[in-house]
Amino acid sequence: MxxxxxxxxxxxxxxxxxxxLAAGIFGFYYFKEDQSNLLRVVGVLVAGGISIAIIMQTAxxxxxxxxxxxxxxxxxxxxxxxxxxxxNATLIIAVVVSVIGLLLALLDYLLINAVQFITSQGG
Numbered sequence: 001m002x003x004x005x006x007x008x009x010x011x012x013x014x015x016x017x018x019x020x021l022a023a024g025i026f027g028f029y030y031f032k033e034d035q036s037n038l039l040r041v042v043g044v045l046v047a048g049g050i051s052i053a054i055i056m057q058t059a060x061x062x063x064x065x066x067x068x069x070x071x072x073x074x075x076x077x078x079x080x081x082x083x084x085x086x087x088n089a090t091l092i093i094a095v096v097v098s099v100i101g102l103l104l105a106l107l108d109y110l111l112i113n114a115v116q117f118i119t120s121q122g123g
Contacts, residue, residue: 014058
């Protein structure tokens with residue numbers, strides 16, 4: 001099968017999956033008065049599952065799945081900080097932000113007074 005026909009077949013699959021999902025969501029709201037919430041939610045979940053199953057048969061779906069697996073593998077490689085390191089970093093950030101905030105407030109106060117002095121406003 002050539003690439004162009006596979007690509008158009010994938011587009012058809014994606015359209016069908018989107019239509020099934022839209023039908024599930026439409027049914028959820030259409031049967032609002034007639035059916036219980038449980039049946040409506042199960043209907044949407046079934047429609048979503050069927051849509052995902054169809055999407056996974058396309059090149060886009062396989063690419064997304066491959067990306068998700070690669071991302072999961074990369075997250076496993078991360079060296080997460082310990083509780084003590086996290087608390088220390090948070091405290092350092094809080095102190096630095098507080099000091100910079102105070103310096104900016106002082107600078108603001110000085111600039112306001114300087115402008116009032118220069119313009120002779122505020123007596």
